[in-house]
Amino acid sequence: MEPITVINGTSVPLMKDNIDTDQLIPKQFLKNILKVGYGQHLFYDWRYQENGQPNPDFILNRPDRQGASILVVGDNFGCGSSREHAVWALKDYGFKVVIAGGYSDIFYMNSTKNGFLAIILPKEQRDILAAAPADAVITVDLPNQVVEYDGYRFEFDIDPLWKHKFVNGLDDIAITMGYEDEIEAYEARMPSFN
Amino acid sequence: MNQTMFDKIWNQHVIEGQPGEPQLIYVDLHLLHEVTSPQAFEGLREAGRKVRRTDKTFATMDHNVPTEDIFNVKDAISRKQIETLGQNAKEFGVRLAGMGDERQGIIHVIGPQLGLTQPGMVIVCGDSHTATHGAFGSIAFGIGTSEVEHVLATQTIWQTKPKTMGIHVHGKMPAGVYAKDIIMGIIAREGVAFGTGYGAEFYGDTIEAMSMEERMTLCNMAIEGGAKMGSVRPDQTTFDYVAGREYAPKDMAKAIAYWQQFYTDSEDAFDRIIDFDVSELAPFVSWGTNPGMAVPIDQPFPAIKNADDQKAYDYVGLQPGETADQIPIQYVFFGSCTNGRLSDLKIAANILKGHHIADGVTALVVPGSRTIKHEAEKLGIDQIFKAAGCDWREPGCSACLGMNPDQVPAGMHCASTSNRNFEGRQGAGSKTHLASPAMVAAAAIHGHFIDIRKEAI
Numbered sequence: 001m002e003p004i005t006v007i008n009g010t011s012v013p014l015m016k017d018n019i020d021t022d023q024l025i026p027k028q029f030l031k032n033i034l035k036v037g038y039g040q041h042l043f044y045d046w047r048y049q050e051n052g053q054p055n056p057d058f059i060l061n062r063p064d065r066q067g068a069s070i071l072v073v074g075d076n077f078g079c080g081s082s083r084e085h086a087v088w089a090l091k092d093y094g095f096k097v098v099i100a101g102g103y104s105d106i107f108y109m110n111s112t113k114n115g116f117l118a119i120i121l122p123k124e125q126r127d128i129l130a131a132a133p134a135d136a137v138i139t140v141d142l143p144n145q146v147v148e149y150d151g152y153r154f155e156f157d158i159d160p161l162w163k164h165k166f167v168n169g170l171d172d173i174a175i176t177m178g179y180e181d182e183i184e185a186y187e188a189r190m191p192s193f194n
Numbered sequence: 195m196n197q198t199m200f201d202k203i204w205n206q207h208v209i210e211g212q213p214g215e216p217q218l219i220y221v222d223l224h225l226l227h228e229v230t231s232p233q234a235f236e237g238l239r240e241a242g243r244k245v246r247r248t249d250k251t252f253a254t255m256d257h258n259v260p261t262e263d264i265f266n267v268k269d270a271i272s273r274k275q276i277e278t279l280g281q282n283a284k285e286f287g288v289r290l291a292g293m294g295d296e297r298q299g300i301i302h303v304i305g306p307q308l309g310l311t312q313p314g315m316v317i318v319c320g321d322s323h324t325a326t327h328g329a330f331g332s333i334a335f336g337i338g339t340s341e342v343e344h345v346l347a348t349q350t351i352w353q354t355k356p357k358t359m360g361i362h363v364h365g366k367m368p369a370g371v372y373a374k375d376i377i378m379g380i381i382a383r384e385g386v387a388f389g390t391g392y393g394a395e396f397y398g399d400t401i402e403a404m405s406m407e408e409r410m411t412l413c414n415m416a417i418e419g420g421a422k423m424g425s426v427r428p429d430q431t432t433f434d435y436v437a438g439r440e441y442a443p444k445d446m447a448k449a450i451a452y453w454q455q456f457y458t459d460s461e462d463a464f465d466r467i468i469d470f471d472v473s474e475l476a477p478f479v480s481w482g483t484n485p486g487m488a489v490p491i492d493q494p495f496p497a498i499k500n501a502d503d504q505k506a507y508d509y510v511g512l513q514p515g516e517t518a519d520q521i522p523i524q525y526v527f528f529g530s531c532t533n534g535r536l537s538d539l540k541i542a543a544n545i546l547k548g549h550h551i552a553d554g555v556t557a558l559v560v561p562g563s564r565t566i567k568h569e570a571e572k573l574g575i576d577q578i579f580k581a582a583g584c585d586w587r588e589p590g591c592s593a594c595l596g597m598n599p600d601q602v603p604a605g606m607h608c609a610s611t612s613n614r615n616f617e618g619r620q621g622a623g624s625k626t627h628l629a630s631p632a633m634v635a636a637a638a639i640h641g642h643f644i645d646i647r648k649e650a651i
Contacts, residue, residue, distance in 0.1 A: 016501070016502065016505075017502060018386055018387070018484055018502065020484070020616050022614070022616040022617065022618065022619055023616070023617065026618055026622075027595050027596065027597050027619075028597075028622075030229055030597065031229075031258070031269065031271035031272055031274075031275060031597070032271060033232035033233065033236065033274060033275060033278050034233065034236075035233050035339075045617060045618050045622070075387065076386065076387040076390065076420065079386060079387065079420065079484075080322065080614060080616060081321075081322050081595075081614075082230070082320060082321055082322040082324075082336035082337060082338055083229075083230065083338075084230065084233075084320075084338035084339040084340060085339075087338070102387070102390060103390075104387075104390060104420065104422075105335075105356065105390060105391060105420075105422045106322055106335075106336050106337065106338065106422060109337065109338060109341065109353070110338035110339075110340065110341075113338060113340030113341060113344075114340060159215065159216060159354065160215070161215055161216045161352075162216070172340070172344055172352065173241070173243070173343065173344050173347050173348060176218065176344065176347075176348045176350055176352070177347070177348065179209060179210050179218060179350075182209050182210055182218075183209055183220070183348065183349065183350060186209050186220050187220075187349075191448075191452055193443030193444065193445045193446070193448050193449040193452070194443065194444045194445065
C-alpha cells in the first residue's frame with residue numbers, strides 16, 4: 001500500500017448527509033473481479049444523465065473541479081451496503097482523502113484497508129472548506145493530524161494504529177500473520193460441542 | 195463491573211490489543227458470496243496464501259443468481275462472478291452451496307438454516323446484512339473485501355470495539371403489526387445513523403415472545419439504523435431452532451451451557467438505552483429514499499425539513515401531506531434476507547388467498563433459499579401465490595438490489611419486503627416502498643397500501 005503523509009490538493013464539496021454506497025457506486029458496476037476501474041462510475045446516477053452524457057449541473061463534472069483529490073461531505077458518509085467498491089471508486093477517481101462529519105462503521109474500516117484517508121471534522125469547519133474556491137489548495141497533514149487552508153488550521157483525531165499503517169503503507173495481513181502463535185493458542189482453547 | 199452480552203462475546207474473542215484500540219478478534223464463521231469475494235481470493239493467490247480454516251468458511255451464490263432459470267446467466271460478468279466463486283471454492287477447499295444445490299440461497303438465510311449460525315460466535319461476511327445472524331446471540335457484522343481477504347488468510351479481524359446500545363422493546367404487538375414494523379418504527383424515530391458506533395442488543399418481553407425468524411428480521415435491519423451489529427439474547431426459542439440442523443452442535447447441552455455465560459448482566463451495562471413501546475404501533479411504509487423516511491400507515495408524509503427531504507420527494511414524485519394509500523403500486527417484491535423466510539411467505543399467502551393482485555401490478559415471489567422454496571411448495575403456498583397472479587421464482591437476493599435481471603422498471607413504485615429504498619436500489623429510477631409482507635400483500639391486491647388493521651382485505 002502506498003504510504004500517506006501530506007496531501008496537497010484541490011477539493012470538491014458535496015455537503016449532503018447520508019450519502020450511501022449505492023450512490024457512490026451503483027450495483028451494476030460491482031460486476032467485476034478486479035479492484036480497479038471503478039472511478040469512471042463514481043456517483044454514476046448523479047454524474048450522468050439518462051442518455052449517458054455527463055450531467056453538467058453535478059459538481060464533479062464542472063471543468064474547474066477536475067483533478068481534485070479532497071472530497072468534503074456531510075454526515076454519515078458511506079452508509080448502506082458494505083461494498084468496498086465504494087472506496088475503490090473514490091480512490092480510482094483520484095480522491096485521496098474524504099472529510100465528513102462521520103462515517104458508517106463499515107465504510108470507515110474499508111477506508112483504513114485501502115490507504116484512503118477518511119477524516120472527521122465538525123460542520124463549521126467543513127463549511128469553511130466547502131466554500132473554498134475550486135483552485136484553492138487544501139493541505140491534509142496526516143503526521144501532524146491537521147487540515148490547513150487559507151490560514152485556518154483544523155486538527156483531527158485518528159486512531160494511532162490506523163495512522164501508523166497509513167503513514168507506513170503497511171499490509172494488514174502480513175502484520176496479523178506475526179500473531180500466528182497467539183491465534184493458534186486461541187484455537188487450542190476453543191470449546192468443541194461435538 | 196456489569197457487562198453486556200456483546201462485551202462478553204467480544205472479550206472472549208480478543209487475541210491481541212487493548213480496549214479502545216483496534217483489537218485482533220477471532221472469527222468463528224466466515225460466510226462468502228460471489229460479489230465481494232473474487233478480489234479477496236485473487237489477493238490470496240497473488241501472495242501465495244491459503245484459506246486458514248476452511249472448516250469455518252462457507253460460500254454460496256446469491257446476489258447475481260437469475261430467478262427464472264438459474265443456469266441461464268445472461269449477463270457475462272454476473273456469470274463470471276458466479277463461476278469465479280465456484281472455482282475459488284474448489285481451489286481453496288471452501289465449502290460451497292453451489293448453483294442448484296438444495297442448500298443454496300441468500301447467505302443470511304442459509305447460515306441459520308444449516309445450523310452454521312450459533313450463539314456466542316463472531317460471524318462476518320462481505321455484506322452489511324450480516325447483522326441478521328445476531329438474532330442468535332452472536333456478534334455478526336458486515337465487512338469489506340480487504341477484510342474478507344484478511345479473514346480468509348488469518349481467521350481473524352482487526353476491529354475497534356463499538357459501544358453498546360440496549361434497545362428495550364416492550365408491549366404486546368397489535369394485530370397487523372410485525373417485526374418489520376418495529377425496526378422501521380425505531381429507525382423512523384431515531385434516524386438512519388443513531389446506531390453508528392454501537393453494537394445493539396434488542397431485549398424485552400416483545401423480543402422474548404418472538405420467533406427466530408422475527409428476530410432475524412429485526413436484527414437484519416439494525417444496519418439501516420447505522421448499527422453494524424444487532425443481537426438478541428439466546429433463549430429456548432434459539433436453542434430449539436438450532437438443535438438438529440446440519441452443522442448444529444452434537445452436544446447441545448454442553449453448547450447451551452457455554453452460550454448462557456454470555457448474557458447481559460443488567461441494563462446499566464449498556465452505554466446507551468433506547469425505549470420502544472410497540473403496544474400502539476401501526477404498520478409502517480417508507481415514502482422516501484432511506485429507511486428512516488417512513489411513516490405509520492395512518493399518518494401523512496412529513497413536511498420538508500431539509501434539502502435531503504426535498505431531493506427524496508423529487509425522486510419519488512410524492513408530496514408532503516399525501517398518504518401511503520395514494521402511492522400507485524405497480525410492482526411488488528416478496529423476498530430478501532429481511533423477509534424472505536417461510537413465515538414471511540406464509541403471512542403474505544394468507545392475505546393473498548382467494549384474491550388476485552390488482553390490474554397492472556407485477557408481483558415477484560423469491561424465497562430466501564431453495565429449502566424454503568421446497569417447504570413452501572410442500573405446503574401449497576406457491577399455489578396460492580400463483581393463483582393470485584404472482585410470479586413464483588427460484589431463490590436469491592433478486593429485486594432487493596437488482597443485480598440479477600429482476601429489476602423494477604424506472605419510474606415504477608414498488609411495494610417491497612426488502613430493506614433499502616435508496617435511489618435506484620431496485621433498478622435505475624425505481625421507487626421502493628418498504629413494508630411488512632402482510633402490508634405488501636395487501637398493497638398487491640389493491641394496487642395501493644391499505645391499513646390492514648382496519649380495512650377488509
